[in-house]
Amino acid sequence: MAESAEWTRVGAGRFALDLLTASYRRHQFARHSHATFAIGVVTCGEEQFHYRGALRRAGVGSLAILEPGEPHDGMAGRPEGWAYRVLYPSAALLFDGHPEPTHFREPVVTDPRSVRLVRAAHEELTAGVDPLAGQSRLVWAFAAVIGRHGERRVAAGALRxxxxxxxxxxxxxxxxxxxxxxxxxxxxxxxxxxxxxxxxxxxxxxxxxxxxxxxxxxxxxxxxxxxxxxxxxxxxxxxxxxxxxxxxxxxxxxxxxxxxxxxxxxxxxxxxxxxxxxxxxx
Known part of the structure; x- marks a missing residue:
């Protein structure tokens, strides 16, 4: 698998959205975090990453959901590396029209329907041929991710x-x-x-x-x-x-x-x- 990566940006201002399409064999991401959510689907191979104190593995057919501010790294889980498509929505974009706050307890889930919707939205937005179709697919994808994997975060009491x-x-x-x-x-x-x-x-x-x-x-x-x-x-x-x-x-x-x-x-x-x-x- 040849290494390649391409970033795309759609929208503007508060509702800008970054997308990454990439394949890696030897690349290792330094430990970092994002200001946005990272929602990705692995299309080939397997990625592994440390997240919330454990080593996670995401292979073909799995959906990865990383929350803002959560430290993580990233590397190949198999010799052939991995390829993936990732959306980086802000909380405002992801939860638009949905109740907040929502917490994603599991960073890697197996859910063919959500994987299919996220990948379709990513492909449509990256192609940029039909913006309305891209918007629609994004709405469906986010609704599926929130509805099937989001949990209501219990409000904490007053801080000491x-x-x-x-x-x-x-x-x-x-x-x-x-x-x-x-x-x-x-x-x-x-x-x-x-x-x-x-x-x-x-x-x-x-x-x-x-x-x-x-x-x-x-x-x-x-x-x-x-x-x-x-x-x-x-x-x-x-x-x-x-x-x-x-x-x-x-x-x-x-x-x-x-x-x-x-x-x-x-x-x-x-x-x-x-x-x-x-x-x-x-």
């Missing part, structure tokens, strides 16, 4: 005072890291800003996000790089804008997280162009 304080500290650390992607603060500065020791600050942040501050910042840089590349900026411009040492540094991390180089990502999105077809209500 110390929990609320920890949330505020984590938010403050995030804000400080994002204040200037090009110039990361030191651990001492981050810890002093929330009145914690450096060790305690790292532990609190990692418990909340799944990553230590430096790893979380790298992933945010990659996320911002994707947006700039999709907007037409060159990899060389983007590297400095988001805080990577140079283009080579950006390329190494970008491929580990997204499966493609910055140049390939920019080309696939720019060549195909943003597609109309994902609007409010779709």
């Amino acid at each position: 005072a110390r929990d609320a304080a920890a949330v505020r500290k984590v938010d403050a650390i995030r804000d400080r890291l994002l204040a200037d992607l090009r110039c990361a603060p030191s651990l001492r500065e981050l810890a002093a800003g929330v009145e914690l020791s450096q060790y305690h600050m790292i532990r609190v942040f990692r418990e909340a996000t799944g990553f230590p501050p430096h790893a979380w910042l790298v992933l945010e840089r990659v996320c911002h790089a994707r947006r700039l590349l999709a907007a037409g900026r060159t990899p060389a411009e983007v590297a400095g804008a988001v805080g990577f040492a140079d283009q080579a540094h950006l390329t190494r991390w970008f491929k580990r997280v997204t499966g493609v180089t910055p140049a390939a990502f920019r080309k696939s999105v720019q060549d195909r162009g943003p597609r109309a077809g994902v609007e409010s209500g779709a």
